[in-house]
Amino acid sequence: MSRSIEELQVIAKRIRREIVEMIGAAKSGHPGGSLSAVEIVVELYFNHMKIDPKNPQWPDRDRFILSKGHAAPVLYAAMAEAGYPDTPIDKLNTLRTLGSIYQGHPDMRFIPSLEASTGSLGEGLSLGIGLGFAARLDGRPSRTFVMMGDGEIQEGQIWEAAMAAPFHKLDNLVAIVDYNGIQLDGFVKDIMEVAPLAEKWRAFGWHTLEIDGHDPRAVRLAFEEAAITKGKPTCIVAHTVKGKGVSFMENNPKFHGVAPTPAEVALALKELQ
């Protein structure tokens, strides 16, 4: 499913609008960390990953695990745009309402095409190890991409997994840190500093890249480099902006976990024309 950078930028803008709209409709949710992840998720779902949305259980598919499950809106919008049978685009605005398939955090019981149910932070990278180990055991080409938040990696289990993946030489596993610098209570540096980040992942044995997570070319190149890196997993430290694309949300801790008001939704959609 190869697509040009320009095509991806159009999709990314559409997904940003859907994120704002669905969280606005839900009157709750996490806009900041959904918007910061858009370029990465779009490159994966619309260019890099070997997937067949019409055949979501294809055994040789690549898999995406949203370990920072609170950014569910970006995943829902991307899967809906990609055309999975169980993520209808016209239902996105039912997010977080009773009976909706679009649960507050990704839930496989409602959307079987999801690769995992996530939400409790710190756990997705380990899932990626299990998936990577199984793919290698079966001789499948499947690769697994795990996106984590920068606040999320304060969880100890992340570092258990960070130690284990290079030990098992899982070069079919790619970790992405959405390094937007903000968590619920404020700036990451004020809550629990995680820097220096790239140095930590390198020290644990990962092939580590640092990129601008909003530059679609840099994102594409990083995944291409990960694909040809053998013998060790790759970690992409993606410098991003929380709330990217909506001026009053950008770099504003308030919009980690607060929905925009109807007036703010209108303003945001205007900016995202």
Place this chain on the structure above:
Amino acid sequence: MPAKTKFEVKPGPATREAFGRTLAELGRENKDIVVCDADLSKSTMTTYFATEFPERFVSCGIAESNMTAIAAGLALAGKIPVVASFSAFMMNKGFEQLRCLVAYPKLNVKVVGTHSGISLGEDGPSQMSVEETALACALAGFVVISPADEISCKALFRAAMALKGPIFLRTGRPKAPVIYRAGQAFEIGKAVEVAPGTDVTIITNGLLVAQAMLAADTLESEGVAARVLDMHTVKPLDREAIRRAAAETGAIVVAEEHLVDSGLGVRVAQVVGETAPCPMEFVGIHDTYAESGQTDELLDKYGLVARDVAAAVRKVLARKRS
């Protein structure tokens, strides 16, 4: 009443040993089985599998949370992962991952706790587990099994591996007294009546089955016919066997190597309350942690031997008569 054969304690292999041997056998039969262990394979006995199938053994280091989540990832990819550690570490350090990554998405992960209860002995309370059954039963959709001896452990673990969905197998460190003969049939969720009786029922599992059998012999000499049920499956409970025991014998003692606040006893009491209420007494660990010592010394000191079971029966029978 015809004279029963007296129960004799004959030590057999530990249930962890039975688990380890069966796991290696199953490894030969099913290539999808993958085993995860956190630096305890020589104690959990996954070492037999690891030696035979090194490529299907995931060494996780001393990191139970990561191990449990890796197993969930393996299950997502269609493997049948078995994770094992001491019950204390498996359930306490792995619980969050068992809840969010195994129970909630209902993944086919097989969880095995070894060194359960206080009978592991000399290592003391940090390694002991007095709450693993409570935790396992608190995981929605889990099947929870606590076998008494080698033969039942082998059969029930095999049956559990054939199920699709998460299970917890509770095994122990010490040699397990032989309860069953080869060929005995077991079914998950169906209690085994190991001794018949009409005056009172002792519902038990694990190491306490042997103690209940000894107690039943003592009671017989006092003219009391005690039924003994091996409730090897704690979840789902054999509700019908419990209802019948309550209705037919009118008094129940539950004996387990676990905190009495939260294990088999309270679960049985719930069923008794819902079906045929009758007096009940509970033998188990009472709101405390144990200490270092030999298995027999510990079971004796913490009130988990035949003497304690028989005393509870006399108490419940007094209540039944009053």
